Amino acid sequence: MQIKTITCHDVNNYGASLQAYALQCFLQRNGYEVEIIDYLPIYKSDRLNFFEYNRTSGKLFTILKYVPFLKPLVGLYDHLKVPGHITDYKFIGRKKPFNLFKRNHLKCSNLTYRTLEDLQKNLPLADVYIAGSDQIWNSVGFNGRDSSYYCAFAPKNTKCISYAASFGASYIPQDQSEFVSKQLSRFYAISTRERSGVEIVEKLGYNATEVLDPVFLLDKDDWERLCSDEHKKEKYILVYDLDMNHPGVKQLCLGLAKKNNWKIYSINDFRECPYADYNINNAGPIEFIEWIRDAQYVVCTSFHGTAFSIFFHKQFYTFPLYHGKNHARMVDFLHKMNLDNHFVKEQIELSNLKAIDFEIVDKLLAYYRQNSKQWLLTKLKDLADSHE
Incomplete structure (x- = not known):
């Protein structure tokens, strides 16, 4: 079929x-x-393709049919004005x-x-x-x-x-x-x-x-097979905050880094992390998995950051996008995994951090x-x- x-x-x-x-x-x-x-x-056209011209109607679209060599310049203008x-x-x-x-x-x-x-x-x-x-x-x-x-x-x-x-x-x-x-x-x-x-x-x-x-x-082995055998040697917290503006994420990362003498590495989508020791701007899907696999701790505002932290048994905390309302997927999933207390809306003190028992999580995950x-x-x- x-x-x-x-x-x-x-x-x-x-x-x-x-x-x-x-x-x-x-x-x-x-x-x-x-x-x-x-x-x-068109509305999902690659934002990193600076010279792509996406309009499909209008006077300018008609004009560019006759002077197509100008399309890249107009595409660049459209991109940069956003x-x-x-x-x-x-x-x-x-x-x-x-x-x-x-x-x-x-x-x-x-x-x-x-x-x-x-x-x-x-x-x-x-x-x-x-x-x-x-x-x-x-x-x-x-x-x-x-x-x-x-x-x-x-x-x-x-x-x-x-x-x-x-x-x-x-x-x-x-x-x-x-x-x-x-x-x-x-x-x-x-x-x-x-x-x-x-x-x-x-x-x-x-x-x-x-x-x-x-x-x-x-399963974990499937994802591991995609990855390089080389592991990162430095101990780091991986932060994946999509908007880079959640104060609770920043507080937790800085606190963990200071307490454990770990570096803060940030994997980025749209903007760099101002408090990170190292900003990762060039990762693809496989590198994303590798950075989570080799981290000591993961702090994120991402469903799939949460998912792969569980695959690789990483201690983690998940936050919503700051002032965002689209976190139902994280809340529902963590509830199924009996990890409700690993979703934090605002801030959490280091003294209140709870270690995850992955033996329990693995059993629940296998069932679902x-x-x-x-x-x-x-x-x-x-x-x-x-x-x-």
């Missing part, structure tokens, strides 16, 4: 790349022919390892699609379509307002399921309820990454099951992992049987 998945897979984001790989790998191991639809909508993008040049080194990861580890469609119309005109044929994980249904942003991520391109006689799709937040905007409800109606089976996602789906009148993020369809695998494989077997 041929499966095609659609997800956020090529956006220079660690979790997005790794979850896409994990779902692909798990399905392949279970005998399915799998391909990721290379869907890269607040904060002027500092993106610091992170240009991330492009190469992300591109290599896609090329070497993701099996993507030959065609790249930018719009729903592109998908409909050159339909990527499959027996089953899977709307994958990550925040593909986050309707606070663009993803959840894009019907492509709800498999709107799929022919009516082709079944669609979702695996660990995420709404990103614990709610959807009121003005999007009708749209989301209509999109969900085409799914044969729905699973979400968070309990809050199940509740959203049920409020819209559908059934849903909570499953683990795709990275947990693989088995349930997640069984849900996905059962739904696919049901669909395969219906084709016979």
Whole structure:
């Protein structure tokens, strides 16, 4: 049976790349022919591609049809006029390892699609379509307002399921309820990454099951095999604060560093960490795993930073994005792992830190992992049987 998945897979984001790989790998191991639809909508165009021109309409678009050699300059202007993008040049080194990861580890469609119309005109044929994980249904942003991520391109006689799709937040905007409800109606089976996602789906009148993020369809050894055998020798705290502005993250990192005589290393996405001893601006998905693997301690505002800390049995604390509201996925996951006290909203004193008993966590993870695998494989077997 041929499966095609659609997800956020090529956006220079660690979790997005790794979850896409994990779902692909798990399905392949279970005998399915799998391909990721290379869907890269304009609004997700690579922010590190300084010379890409993304407009598809307007007077300037029309003019540039006749003078296409000016497109790179206009693209650069469009890029630099966005607040904060002027500092993106610091992170240009991330492009190469992300591109290599896609090329070497993701099996993507030959065609790249930018719009729903592109998908409909050159339909990527499959027996089953899977709307994958990550925040593909986050309707606070663009993803959840894009019907492509709800498999709107799929022919009516082709079944669609979702695996660990995420709404990103614990709610959807009121003005999007009708749209989301209509999109969900085409799914044969729905699973979400968070309990809050199940509740959203049920409020819209559908059934849903909570499953683990795709990275947990693989195990530690699978991820270890991607990594280099060389380990970092210096002892460090790894901080992964997406916005670099959470005072609780800073307080904990500085306190741990002083107490243990550890360095602070920061792995960065959009800005550098002002209090880090070393800023890592050029890491790709594999390097992201390696930096977590070799850390003494991890402090993050990231779901996948949390996930890989658990894989490699790293003591960690997870914070929400400062003033952010999209932390349901971290809260729900840590609750399942009996690690509620390792999610801190504001600050935590060193005297209140609790060591994680990973023997307990591993047992809980094994239970939820088995349930997640069984849900996905059962739904696919049901669909395969219906084709016979």
